[in-house]
Amino acid sequence: MAKSAFEEKLHSDKFLVTSEIGPPKGVDVSEMIHHIEILKDRVDAINVTDHQSSMMHFPSLGGCLLIKEHGGEPVLQMTGRDRNRLALQADLLLAYSRGIVNVLCLTGDSINSGDHKDAKPVFDLDSVQMLHMIRMLESGKDAGGNQLKGTPCFCSGASVHPEADFLEPQLIKFEKKVAAGAQFFQTQGVFNVTKLREFSEYASQFNVKVLAGIIVLASARMARYMNNNVPGIILPEEIIDEMETAEKGRGLTKGIEIAVRSIKLIKEEKLAHGIHIMAVGNEGVVPDILDQAGSGGVNQ
Amino acid sequence: MIVAEQKPLSEIKYLISPYKQILVLGCGTCMTVCGAGGEREVSFLSQALQLEQSMNSVSWQGFQEYTVKRQCSNEFLDVISDIVTTIDCILSVGCGAGVQTLARRFPDMPVLPGVNTSLLGMEQQPGIWDECCVACGECRLGDTAGICAYTRCAKGILNGPCAGNKNGKCEVNHDIDCAWVMIYKRLDRLGQLDKMRHYYSMRNFKVTPRQIGLIQKPDLAGESDG
Ligand code: SF4
Numbered sequence: 001m002a003k004s005a006f007e008e009k010l011h012s013d014k015f016l017v018t019s020e021i022g023p024p025k026g027v028d029v030s031e032m033i034h035h036i037e038i039l040k041d042r043v044d045a046i047n048v049t050d051h052q053s054s055m056m057h058f059p060s061l062g063g064c065l066l067i068k069e070h071g072g073e074p075v076l077q078m079t080g081r082d083r084n085r086l087a088l089q090a091d092l093l094l095a096y097s098r099g100i101v102n103v104l105c106l107t108g109d110s111i112n113s114g115d116h117k118d119a120k121p122v123f124d125l126d127s128v129q130m131l132h133m134i135r136m137l138e139s140g141k142d143a144g145g146n147q148l149k150g151t152p153c154f155c156s157g158a159s160v161h162p163e164a165d166f167l168e169p170q171l172i173k174f175e176k177k178v179a180a181g182a183q184f185f186q187t188q189g190v191f192n193v194t195k196l197r198e199f200s201e202y203a204s205q206f207n208v209k210v211l212a213g214i215i216v217l218a219s220a221r222m223a224r225y226m227n228n229n230v231p232g233i234i235l236p237e238e239i240i241d242e243m244e245t246a247e248k249g250r251g252l253t254k255g256i257e258i259a260v261r262s263i264k265l266i267k268e269e270k271l272a273h274g275i276h277i278m279a280v281g282n283e284g285v286v287p288d289i290l291d292q293a294g295s296g297g298v299n300q
Numbered sequence: 301m302i303v304a305e306q307k308p309l310s311e312i313k314y315l316i317s318p319y320k321q322i323l324v325l326g327c328g329t330c331m332t333v334c335g336a337g338g339e340r341e342v343s344f345l346s347q348a349l350q351l352e353q354s355m356n357s358v359s360w361q362g363f364q365e366y367t368v369k370r371q372c373s374n375e376f377l378d379v380i381s382d383i384v385t386t387i388d389c390i391l392s393v394g395c396g397a398g399v400q401t402l403a404r405r406f407p408d409m410p411v412l413p414g415v416n417t418s419l420l421g422m423e424q425q426p427g428i429w430d431e432c433c434v435a436c437g438e439c440r441l442g443d444t445a446g447i448c449a450y451t452r453c454a455k456g457i458l459n460g461p462c463a464g465n466k467n468g469k470c471e472v473n474h475d476i477d478c479a480w481v482m483i484y485k486r487l488d489r490l491g492q493l494d495k496m497r498h499y500y501s502m503r504n505f506k507v508t509p510r511q512i513g514l515i516q517k518p519d520l521a522g523e524s525d526g
Binding site for chain 1 (some may be wrong): 340392437454455456457458460461462463464465466467468471473478480481484495496497499500501502503
């Protein structure tokens with residue numbers, strides 16, 4: 001039996017659509033709730049980022065609870081950067097007890113890229129080890145081998161970088177994640193179709209679902225900034241040039257156009273089993289993108 | 301090798317401010333090689349402090365200089381036991397292990413650190429040291445082509461690169477090579493890429509202060525049999 005509505009869809013042939021929201025820095029969750037309301041009936045699941053870019057925020061688990069309260073399907077993003085194996089397991093137990101079972105296991109960005117640069121980086125577990133830890137919990141034992149009272153089960157996923165310039169080590173790690181039980185992958189933002197085609201062909205030998213990451217660019221400046229500063233983002237010059245062609249104040253429209261074009265192509269060529277849209281603060285445009293791409297929606 | 305850097309003079313002045321007679325104590329091994337606390341640095345440091353003494357009103361009155369062969373070995377500390385009876389504090393420019401060996405050996409004597417012990421390093425070029433080992437007690441260098449993932453990857457990842465490396469450089473510092481790209485290249489070169497496919501399980505972080513002995517422990521089981 002599927003553990004969640006999202007997992008059920010993973011087993012189907014449906015073209016999957018997920019998106020993400022970033023919790024606020026502070027306790028005013030109104031905007032996050034607004035984003036949940038906009039997205040919950042348009043996507044198959046909503047990821048909640050875990051202290052995005054290593055900046056302290058309202059927790060991912062708290063965001064997932066809010067999604068649940070509002071009738072949406074959450075994906076708990078979990079990084080190893082800030083919590084050791086005890087804290088990670090405890091959060092997973094709480095998540096499961098509240099019906100949050102979709103988990104995306106990530107190593108996490110470095111502390112240095114965030115706003116608490118002097119903090120102690122934890123990194124007790126990397127993403128592969130975190131997946132193994134989940135398998136242990138599902139076997140009824142904690143990571144220390146002790147018996148659990150009540151056994152949880154999860155639908156776990158991980159990330160992969162199809163456009164990395166040293167691809168082979170990424171693929172080796174991808175295979176370790178598959179072996180550790182990852183059921184779905186949400187990729188880093190993809191912009192290079194040739195590389196996505198190659199990856200798609202390679203990944204088709206594994207029994208996992210791949211959702212291609214779509215980043216919605218908002219301006220040429222942001223594109224350049226992300227290219228230089230955000231780990232895991234490699235933007236081809238053509239994309240930055242294309243963003244430059246946008247009229248002043250119309251960058252987001254251009255970003256939407258690029259996102260729509262990519263989604264259409266991915267669907268048409270079957271380059272992935274779905275898409276994961278990262279609107280980076282512009283979550284409100286996701287329904288528009290889906291409409292234009294003729295895609296998504298839990299009922300489609 | 302253990303690598304350290306001398307503390308700022310202002311901090312050293314603050315540390316020794318309550319004392320009059322000070323022994324500046326160097327160490328003849330790592331600290332001499334890395335240029336933080338050998339005979340030469342002991343002499344420079346006490347000259348600098350004496351200059352301060354001549355220019356400003358300070359409490360300290362006299363400095364003695366000495367450099368032992370190894371501060372972290374009890375046997376090399378006997379030579380300073382007489383000097384220690386004539387001073388108020390030891391300003392050690394040995395590493396953290398040296399400072400603590402002194403503190404244990406001379407229970408009534410304040411021992412102050414004159415250096416910040418920084419890392420276990422390998423020489424990249426004369427005078428520049430790269431951190432390469434954290435003495436974790438669980439060496440996996442045989443699996444990672446002689447490049448420590450735990451120390452040299454900014455996140456200590458054991459199972460392969462994160463998505464952050466670009467042009468072979470680490471996401472944390474674009475001047476530093478990504479440890480996992482280096483490991484990958486070298487394993488490839490050695491024809492051992494299959495080692496990258498192993499799953500490396502969760503580490504044992506061994507949080508209790510560790511102790512190791514090179515002297516064989518007596519075989520207690522054997523004794524009781526006899
Ligand atoms: S870029 Fe390489 S060295 Fe830096 S954190 Fe990622 S895997 Fe580790």
